[in-house]
Structure formats: structure tokens, C-alpha cells
Amino acid sequence: MKDEIRANLLDRLAQGRDRFPGMVGFDETVLPQVERALLAGHDIVLLGERGQGKTRLMRSLVELLDEWTPVVAGCEINDHPYAPVCARCRRLAAELGEELPVAWKHRSERYAEKLATPDTSVGDLVGDVDPIKVAQGRTLGDPETIHYGLVPRANRGIVAINELPDLAERIQVSLLNVLEERDIQVRGYLLRLPLDVLLVASANPEDYTNRGRIITPLKDRFGAEVRTHYPLDLTHELSLLSQEAVLRATVPDHLLEVIARFTRLVRESPAVNARSGVSARFAIAAAETVAASALRRAAITGEDPPVARVSDLPSITQTLRGKVEFEPSEEGREQEILTHLLRRATADTFRARLGGLDLSGLLARFEDGRMVMTGELMPAQEVLAQLGPVSGLAQLLQRVGVREESPGLAAAAVEFAMEGLYLNKRLGKEELDGQTVYGR
Structure with a gap:
């Protein structure tokens, strides 16, 4: 997915096309840093005061995705038809072979945004056991009893987290594997999903002392920290x-x-x-x-x-x-x-x-x-x-x-x-x- 963004960004740079529609005043300062981060394949944290366009910038990244992308029809985590990773899609691929149903997802559907709040849980971001699936007869050891959270559901897309320091520190820990090993772990399951996501977060410098902070291990795993600013002139x-x-x-x-x-x-x-x-x-x-x-x-x-x-x-x-x-x-x-x-x-x-x-x-x-x-x-x-x-x-x-x-x-x-x-x-x-x- 990051290769896809890199290729589309390079194409726009070569053609002189607008890379980030609607962004004003960042052409010589913020946007070159964002472009270098994307070309390097880095996850990004945008740091700046309120009202500096951080959310708009995150949403504009969608324009760098391919317009349409194939996915396994009905898959919760947007598996690629040629390389499914979830238990359901691997089973279907083994059963149906070339008849595996395929759907096409627009780039606007490959962007997930979450406003970080203190009550956000690990289940919201990563996933948890779904009691309804257990009640339907599946055993607790069955990987298909898992209800996926926001991050795996945005697989092969962009995950944006606004005001990251507002997440409790124990919740931030759940993102460590996503940023480094590119997988998730849900409770005691031996579950490894190689996720393909770009994680972009925003934070206000004031939040580091007033409401929370980004824990050091998580901050270290972001490839780029980009400072935004108000209009300079x-x-x-x-x-x-x-x-x-x-x-x-x-x-x-x-x-x-x-x-x-x-x-x-x-x-x-x-x-x-x-x-x-x-x-x-x-x-x-x-x-x-x-x-x-x-x-x-x-x-x-x-x-x-x-x-x-x-x-x-x-x-x-x-x-x-x-x-x-x-x-x-x-x-x-x-x-x-x-x-x-x-x-x-x-x-x-x-x-x-x-x-x-x-x-x-x-x-x-x-x-x-x-x-x-x-x-x-x-x-x-x-x-x-x-x-x-x-x-x-x-x-x-x-x-x-x-x-x-x-x-x-x-x-x-x-x-x-x-x-x-x-x-x-x-x-x-x-x-x-x-x-x-x-x-x-």
C-alpha cells in the first residue's frame, strides 16, 4: 500500500499536479516534509496547534491512493484476492480457487479516522472477542470469533488518529506492533495478521503536558514528525x-x-x-x-x-x-x-x-x-x-x-x-x- 502511495506521489510530482488539494500556505514548509516521509514509507505524526489544518492534511492523503482496488468480497479487513491473510478468506480461497468472489473498493472507503478519547479501548482500535459469534456456536479458539477493530478494518488503507496523546498510555501500547511488526494481537489468540496500513496521527504540543503524551516507544516508531503552522503571511x-x-x-x-x-x-x-x-x-x-x-x-x-x-x-x-x-x-x-x-x-x-x-x-x-x-x-x-x-x-x-x-x-x-x-x-x-x- 505504501508502494502504491509512493508511485502515485512520484507520478504527480513528475507531472506538476496538485498533491494535497485544499492545503494553503504549506507548499514550501510542511508539504515537502510530508512528501519525503511518504516516499520513505514512514508513518507520520503531525504536530501543531489547533486549527492549523492537520485533519485536512490527513484526509487529503486519500488522493494518493489508486481510485479502485480489488478486495475479497465480504472481507472485514479488505484482503487482496491473490494474498488473503484472514482465516475466512484463506478458507474461501482454498475452497473456491479462481471462483473467489471479488469486489472493488473506492479510495474514499480506504480511509479510517478516529478521534482519540480517554474512553477508547483496545477493542475499538485492534479488536476483541465477539460474544455473538461465540453464542452462534463457534469455539473460543476459533479465530473467526474475533471482532476486528478500526486498524485491521482499514487494512490496505490509511488510518488517521486525531489527538493521539488523549489515548490512555495502555491503549497506545496496542499500536506498537502495528507500527513496527505490522501485525496485531488480540487477547490470548495466536493470531498474526500482517497488516498493510499507513498510520497518520495528529497531536497538539500543549497536550503533551495538559492532557497526556505520546509514550516514548510509540513516538520512536513513527518514521516522521512534521510540524505544522498557521499561515506565514x-x-x-x-x-x-x-x-x-x-x-x-x-x-x-x-x-x-x-x-x-x-x-x-x-x-x-x-x-x-x-x-x-x-x-x-x-x-x-x-x-x-x-x-x-x-x-x-x-x-x-x-x-x-x-x-x-x-x-x-x-x-x-x-x-x-x-x-x-x-x-x-x-x-x-x-x-x-x-x-x-x-x-x-x-x-x-x-x-x-x-x-x-x-x-x-x-x-x-x-x-x-x-x-x-x-x-x-x-x-x-x-x-x-x-x-x-x-x-x-x-x-x-x-x-x-x-x-x-x-x-x-x-x-x-x-x-x-x-x-x-x-x-x-x-x-x-x-x-x-x-x-x-x-x-x-
């Missing part, structure tokens, strides 16, 4: 957002950039527990929350189509605070810290997108004491009506990435510019009863 963070977030409303590019920058600032903040990390799901959930805020406004006000604006950003800090683990010394300041970091992300995005742009036309609209009120439930048309004609609006829209004009997108760009001017102390701002008023 902003472009990868944005690519991940675009790929994963399911948005029910339009979220302009500049707001997605604010969310990506905000996520990175939260990860780097000394107020946040670095060992726990900030999952990529934080940014994804933030983008979906902002889109949901715009969708809610559209339903209440009749705005169509719904477009997210800066006034929707505060919903992030209100609903996603529980996804971040803060240092104990920051207890009670969580909302304040997130609000501050969100403002920094907005200011950084403003400088990156609109730095050097002449916004005097927008500022001129406030010279006569005019004020513009906006907020989560303020329709885009009303925001634009308060401003009136703005000189240089086309250049503003172009710089924030708006390719086709609409009231919603125009209001989103103008509101972003007003917030940036406020954060750079060129415009005043006051927040009253859920509404925001900009003025000089």
Missing part, C-alpha cells in the same frame, strides 16, 4: 479565508483583509495564550459573522443586495471572544483587548489600501459642520445620501478593489475611508446607542 491568510468561509452576503476585499490582519494580531498579542494558539477557524467564523450581520441588516431594512461594512465589524469581538484563550492576568479585559486589536487591523488595512490617496474630497464634505451617521442597521443609500457627491470617489473605489459600482459597495468603501481617517486623527467620531457619527 497575509496572502495565505486571505487565500484560506476565500477558500473556507461560506459567506451569505458580499464581504468586500478590504474587510476580508481587516479580518485577516486582525487574526494575525490576535495570534501575536502577548495577552493571548500562545500555547493554545488562535485557530484558522477564528478568521473563517469572523468573516461569516460579518456577512451574517450584513444579511440581518438587509432583512430588516430591505437593502438589496446585502453588503458588509465597517459597522458590521464589532460583531466579531462580541461573538468570537470564546474562541481565544487569554492569559490569566488579562481576565476581565478580553473585550477591550479584541476591540483594540480590531482597530489596529483596520488602521493597518487603511494605510495599505488608501495610503497616499488624496481624500480631501471626502474631508471637504465635513467642512461645513456636516455629520454622517452610520451603524449596523443604517441602509447604504442613507449613508450616501448624508454625504452627497464626493469628489474622487472613483479613485477610492478603485483602491479598495471595487470593480463594479453599487450603493452597497460605495457605502462600504466610504465608511472604511471615514473609519481610517478617524483612526489617523483626521476625522472625529462618536458612538451613540449602537450608531456611529462621523464629523470634524
Whole structure:
């Protein structure tokens, strides 16, 4: 089976095809290590904080298997028709010869995944005596009384174990033979099944001290330990957002950039527990929350189509605070810290997108004491009506990435510019009863 993966991986490398669909930001770091491990025929443990794509990476390995594989029909452990290993299939092969029934298994069925929990038993992973088969008349000495666990049932495939340190140490011992001798032992049976599996596990470094550890003999038998990481730069963070977030409303590019920058600032903040990390799901959930805020406004006000604006950003800090683990010394300041970091992300995005742009036309609209009120439930048309004609609006829209004009997108760009001017102390701002008023 590992030869099969090696051959398919070499073929994809030679053709320049995508080896791990859906993986973002790992091309120069993690994936070369995984490829070397697979070419060497090693079992792998992926080590990294939560939300770094470890499970997705494990599931993507299925694409390196042959699309269809022959198995003995009805076999619990996917025996090869030419080389059966279980007692049932050897008996059938001896009785039927060339008439041995064959089925074809798709590669998607050759992947088994188990979330390690403290209550996982040896029977779950390896197998145990099946009392029903004994009750049907078989003797305890009959190998066919065994109920196979997850690992032998994934024979000739990939076995993935999430959060391996959560397995009790005595349960981890049951995997030692699988990794080294490539067989299993069930209770007192003289049973040796030469298993053909690739074992891939994931672990969080924090778990080594908080919830458990990978026992030394088991850790030694993994051929490769690969460290994963969060997106290393902003472009990868944005690519991940675009790929994963399911948005029910339009979220302009500049707001997605604010969310990506905000996520990175939260990860780097000394107020946040670095060992726990900030999952990529934080940014994804933030983008979906902002889109949901715009969708809610559209339903209440009749705005169509719904477009997210800066006034929707505060919903992030209100609903996603529980996804971040803060240092104990920051207890009670969580909302304040997130609000501050969100403002920094907005200011950084403003400088990156609109730095050097002449916004005097927008500022001129406030010279006569005019004020513009906006907020989560303020329709885009009303925001634009308060401003009136703005000189240089086309250049503003172009710089924030708006390719086709609409009231919603125009209001989103103008509101972003007003917030940036406020954060750079060129415009005043006051927040009253859920509404925001900009003025000089």
C-alpha cells in the first residue's frame, strides 16, 4: 500500500499536479516534509496547534491512493484476492480457487479516522472477542470469533488518529506492533495478521503536558514528525479565508483583509495564550459573522443586495471572544483587548489600501459642520445620501478593489475611508446607542 502511495506521489510530482488539494500556505514548509516521509514509507505524526489544518492534511492523503482496488468480497479487513491473510478468506480461497468472489473498493472507503478519547479501548482500535459469534456456536479458539477493530478494518488503507496523546498510555501500547511488526494481537489468540496500513496521527504540543503524551516507544516508531503552522503571511491568510468561509452576503476585499490582519494580531498579542494558539477557524467564523450581520441588516431594512461594512465589524469581538484563550492576568479585559486589536487591523488595512490617496474630497464634505451617521442597521443609500457627491470617489473605489459600482459597495468603501481617517486623527467620531457619527 505504501508502494502504491509512493508511485502515485512520484507520478504527480513528475507531472506538476496538485498533491494535497485544499492545503494553503504549506507548499514550501510542511508539504515537502510530508512528501519525503511518504516516499520513505514512514508513518507520520503531525504536530501543531489547533486549527492549523492537520485533519485536512490527513484526509487529503486519500488522493494518493489508486481510485479502485480489488478486495475479497465480504472481507472485514479488505484482503487482496491473490494474498488473503484472514482465516475466512484463506478458507474461501482454498475452497473456491479462481471462483473467489471479488469486489472493488473506492479510495474514499480506504480511509479510517478516529478521534482519540480517554474512553477508547483496545477493542475499538485492534479488536476483541465477539460474544455473538461465540453464542452462534463457534469455539473460543476459533479465530473467526474475533471482532476486528478500526486498524485491521482499514487494512490496505490509511488510518488517521486525531489527538493521539488523549489515548490512555495502555491503549497506545496496542499500536506498537502495528507500527513496527505490522501485525496485531488480540487477547490470548495466536493470531498474526500482517497488516498493510499507513498510520497518520495528529497531536497538539500543549497536550503533551495538559492532557497526556505520546509514550516514548510509540513516538520512536513513527518514521516522521512534521510540524505544522498557521499561515506565514497575509496572502495565505486571505487565500484560506476565500477558500473556507461560506459567506451569505458580499464581504468586500478590504474587510476580508481587516479580518485577516486582525487574526494575525490576535495570534501575536502577548495577552493571548500562545500555547493554545488562535485557530484558522477564528478568521473563517469572523468573516461569516460579518456577512451574517450584513444579511440581518438587509432583512430588516430591505437593502438589496446585502453588503458588509465597517459597522458590521464589532460583531466579531462580541461573538468570537470564546474562541481565544487569554492569559490569566488579562481576565476581565478580553473585550477591550479584541476591540483594540480590531482597530489596529483596520488602521493597518487603511494605510495599505488608501495610503497616499488624496481624500480631501471626502474631508471637504465635513467642512461645513456636516455629520454622517452610520451603524449596523443604517441602509447604504442613507449613508450616501448624508454625504452627497464626493469628489474622487472613483479613485477610492478603485483602491479598495471595487470593480463594479453599487450603493452597497460605495457605502462600504466610504465608511472604511471615514473609519481610517478617524483612526489617523483626521476625522472625529462618536458612538451613540449602537450608531456611529462621523464629523470634524
